Amino acid sequence: MTSPLLIKGVRPYGEGAPVDLVVRDGVIVAIGAEASAADLAGAEVLDAGGLVALPGFVDLHTHLREPGREDTETIATGSAAAALGGYTAVFAMANTDPVADNAVVVEHVWRRGREVGLVDVRPVGAVTVGLKGEKLAELGTMARSLAGVRVFSDDGHCVFDPLVMRRALEYTKALGGVVAQHAEEPRLTVGAQAHEGEVAARLGLTGWPAVAEESIVARDCLLAQHVGARLHVCHVSTAGTADVLRWAKNRPAGVAGRMAEAVISAEVTPHHLLLTDERLNGYDPVNKVNPPLRSGGDAEALRRALAEGVIDCVATDHAPHAAQDKDCEWSAARPGMLGLQTALSVVVRTMVETGLLDWRGVARVMSERPAEIAGLPDHGRPIAAGEPANLVLVDPDARWTVRGAELASLATNTPYEGMELPARVVGTVFHGRPTAWDGKVRH
Numbered sequence: 052m053t054s055p056l057l058i059k060g061v062r063p064y065g066e067g068a069p070v071d072l073v074v075r076d077g078v079i080v081a082i083g084a085e086a087s088a089a090d091l092a093g094a095e096v097l098d099a100g101g102l103v104a105l106p107g108f109v110d111l112h113t114h115l116r117e118p119g120r121e122d123t124e125t126i127a128t129g130s131a132a133a134a135l136g137g138y139t140a141v142f143a144m145a146n147t148d149p150v151a152d153n154a155v156v157v158e159h160v161w162r163r164g165r166e167v168g169l170v171d172v173r174p175v176g177a178v179t180v181g182l183k184g185e186k187l188a189e190l191g192t193m194a195r196s197l198a199g200v201r202v203f204s205d206d207g208h209c210v211f212d213p214l215v216m217r218r219a220l221e222y223t224k225a226l227g228g229v230v231a232q233h234a235e236e237p238r239l240t241v242g243a244q245a246h247e248g249e250v251a252a253r254l255g256l257t258g259w260p261a262v263a264e265e266s267i268v269a270r271d272c273l274l275a276q277h278v279g280a281r282l283h284v285c286h287v288s289t290a291g292t293a294d295v296l297r298w299a300k301n302r303p304a305g306v307a308g309r310m311a312e313a314v315i316s317a318e319v320t321p322h323h324l325l326l327t328d329e330r331l332n333g334y335d336p337v338n339k340v341n342p343p344l345r346s347g348g349d350a351e352a353l354r355r356a357l358a359e360g361v362i363d364c365v366a367t368d369h370a371p372h373a374a375q376d377k378d379c380e381w382s383a384a385r386p387g388m389l390g391l392q393t394a395l396s397v398v399v400r401t402m403v404e405t406g407l408l409d410w411r412g413v414a415r416v417m418s419e420r421p422a423e424i425a426g427l428p429d430h431g432r433p434i435a436a437g438e439p440a441n442l443v444l445v446d447p448d449a450r451w452t453v454r455g456a457e458l459a460s461l462a463t464n465t466p467y468e469g470m471e472l473p474a475r476v477v478g479t480v481f482h483g484r485p486t487a488w489d490g491k492v493r494h
């Protein structure tokens with residue numbers, strides 16, 4: 052038995068009067084007045100007066116870069132960034148070197164995540180060998196490995212061949228898993244450098260048209276409903292994709308083959324909720340990301356779709372890059388931006404301050420829905436006695452200024468450098484143990 056933890060004076064979901072949470076052996080054992088003296092003997096106390104408690108965040112889309120690019124992030128530094136950002140589980144994308152397309156690599160990532168012990172690191176398995184889109188990877192072996200992979204993705208690349216995608220959906224269905232698709236029709240994005248629109252035209256950058264995403268999402272929804280499988284759409288970036296998802300999710304049962312068994316879900320990144328292609332005017336590659344920052348109208352449509360539930364959840368697409376891959380000309384720079392430590396604040400700015408979501412809604416899109424989509428039983432659970440103690444404690448009134456150099460990631464490519472953002476993660480509790488408190492990681 053470990054010593055208990057007493058979290059004093061929190062407001063679960065920002066509702067009602069402050070209560071005390073008593074946590075023992077990874078479980079919430081009592082709330083408020085229920086705490087007895089016996090519960091509290093030898094307890095560590097976290098003074099959480101004025102803080103909002105939410106279920107720990109779950110990120111379905113994190114690039115931890117290990118193995119292969121440990122100069123930009125490691126499982127240890129990425130886990131630290133996750134804990135400081137309020138996350139208790141992250142899904143590590145498969146585009147590592149070597150690619151996580153086999154049991155050896157996914158077990159390595161899983162084991163290393165457990166050794167670090169700050170957050171549940173769940174490896175994503177590649178859909179195809181080497182992310183090449185040609186031959187299915189060993190999905191079953193990865194699912195049956197110690198890592199128990201259930202989320203499969205070629206993220207960074209689209210599974211563009213419709214027959215390969217169909218087979219992937221069929222196999223993952225048999226394994227109880229889900230395909231997370233990076234929706235990008237490659238023939239429509241050859242040489243693409245920026246959202247196809249006025250800004251790209253003015254800057255002379257080759258356009259990445261919205262339809263390259265929307266056409267793949269439409270096709271994949273039809274395929275998933277034809278075979279009755281689960282499809283998750285990564286980083287939705289356009290208003291048109293939100294329309295396609297709304298249509299697909301609302302189709303009457305029975306119009307497609309095995310529609311009743313199909314489940315479609317989708318994520319949006321914090322940066323697509325807040326930032327637009329107007330940021331490209333100075334050609335600063337920190338703003339280069341895939342899919343690209345879109346128009347203001349797109350961002351507004353994404354915020355509405357997230358509030359409505361057409362887009363299920365927020366995922367960071369945390370993508371650390373080395374300085375030399377960002378401090379260069381636009382066309383040579385790698386796409387991607389940091390996200391783990393700024394996600395909550397950007398969601399508060401775009402969704403809470405605008406009145407689109409309350410704290411219950413934040414819990415839904417950052418904790419509950421991602422945990423459900425990935426099938427994680429211990430995360431995204433209600434804050435109640437008997438439930439696992441995976442929690443985040445948030446100061447809703449704080450303001451802080453983002454400094455890339457102060458973030459826990461090895462890389463510094465945050466697009467929010469110097470920006471003042473609302474709300475701060477003060478504490479994270481992972482299986483009953485504080486992993487972050489007041490800006491510091493606790494091992």
Ligand SMILES: NC(=O)N[C@@H](CC(=O)O)C(=O)O
Pocket residue numbers: 114146206207208233339340341342368370371385386387388
């Ligand atoms: N989202 C990004 O801009 N970058 C991702 C992969 C990718 O989707 O290109 C990365 O791994 O860096």
